[in-house]
Amino acid sequence: MNSGIALQTVDPSSAGVLAVLHQIADATDTAGLAAVLHKAAISLFPRVRIDLFVVADSAEHVLITCGEHDLPHPPAFHRGMSFVAWLNQHNYKTRIVPVSVARQNQGQLIVSRPHEEISQDILVIAEQIAPVVGLWLIAHRHQVALEQHEMQLLATTERLRPIEEMQLRVTLAAGAAHDIGNLFASVLGHAQLLQQAAPLELQNDLKTIEQAARDGHHLLRRLLSARNASYMPETTMAPVLLTELVHDALRLTQPWWGARHSVTVKIALTPVPPVRGHPADLREVLVNLILNGVDAMPEGGTLTVRTYSVNERAIVEISDTGVGIAPAHQNAIFQPFVTTRKGGSGLGLSVSRAIIERYGGTISVSSIPGRGATFSISLPGVRSADMLPEPPMLQRTAS
Structure with missing residues (x-):
């Protein structure tokens, strides 16, 4: 048209x-x-x-x-x-x-x-x-x-930035841990030298210093080893006695509770089966719990440490008469960076739980607010036939 x-x-x-x-x-x-x-x-x-x-x-x-x-x-x-x-x-x-x-x-x-x-x-x-x-x-x-x-690419870069920052911090922390390990080796060497000439009344204190230096050196080795993806925790440690570790932990923490006359420490230790674990790791847990118990009693009180066995398991209980823990917080306190104490890091209990669970044990808490708290550690006992010779002592020089 x-x-x-x-x-x-x-x-x-x-x-x-x-x-x-x-x-x-x-x-x-x-x-x-x-x-x-x-x-x-x-x-x-x-x-x-x-x-x-x-x-x-x-x-x-x-x-x-x-x-x-x-x-x-x-x-x-x-x-x-x-x-x-x-x-x-x-x-x-x-x-x-x-x-x-x-x-x-x-x-x-x-x-x-x-x-x-x-x-x-x-x-x-x-x-x-x-x-x-x-x-x-x-x-x-x-x-x-x-x-x-x-x-x-921008989104990936933004996601990687925190990882890169964390890697840098880990590298710096690993370097610092290595240097601190050398310092522990130096403390260990000087403590051993002092033991040769120190009077008898100082020998126990020097042995405690030596033990603290050895434990610190072990913890730093654990930190450095954890950077390796193929790292496996040591599971062939010779069995140890929890009662001896309790005495060690009390000696290590005595400067914190011994100077406070308002704090009374009671121990009720009965024989328990040997347990498998590195002594430094288990002492670290006990030290954490003892210090937490002392900190929970700012006005003073009684710290009680007892051991007993149940069904071939060794039990350690650390009790305080302090401020206690609210029921809503009793499960959360074992999570990283969760703390009920002002100025606390929130890492002590989470690390302690990881250590205990590494050796097949459990850690729990029971508490009544205002009446204190009791932390319980349960570890599987080791039969005498399974006992192995003690591992060699750490060298005095740091790697």
Whole structure:
């Protein structure tokens, strides 16, 4: 059908076409491309509708519709030919211009006009625009992918930053632990030298210093060994007696409770089966519990340490008459960085639990607020047939 309106033809080689090609290349996003194509449709394609079908993930969809389009919004079409059939149903004459670059199909420009055929001039202009649009689609797709990769890289970098900071802290801590180990070795060496000439009344104190230095050296070795992913805790330690370790722990902590006349320490030790574990590890747990009990009695009180056995298990209980622990906190205090004491690190009990569980034991607490708390350690006993010779003593020099 002829509308009676004289249509102006456009020279395909005109400056207007070249300007449109440059504008397409300069478009920064899909909205910019749509604006350029709409302006081109108005100036270069009188009374022409242009629909850009693009291929994405092996499917096609309409990306841009511009020019003269007075039809209702079309249904969702997944193939260009179905869309063309829909236009034909509305009396539109159509031509399909492939949008391809280097023989790779990027989509289709569907050029249509109501009632009238598409002229050759319009078709030539569309064929000039189509490959530039194809290049733009490829460039835009790569740009979007690059931006997504950059965002992912930024997110990954943000996630790695705390890990890198932690690695740096671990490295610094490991270096400090190594140096502290050398200091412990020095303390150990000087304590042994002093024992050779010290009077009898100082021998027990020097032995306690020596033992503390050995335990400290062992704990630092454990810290350094834990950096190794293949590290396995020592499970072949010679059996030890908890009653002896209790006496050791009380001697190590005596400077804290011995100077406080308001604190009374009572012991009720009965024979218990030997247990498997490194003495330094188990002393560390006992020292932690004794110090916690003393700290829980700022106004003074009684600290009681007792041992007994149940079903071939050795039990140690450390009780205080201090402020006690609220029921809501009694399970949480064994978690890292959870503490009920002002200025506490929240690590002592979590480390203690890890040590006890490493040797097949359990640690628990019972408490009544205002009436004190009792910490119980239960470790499997070792039969006499399983007893092994004591491991060699640590060398005096640090590695």
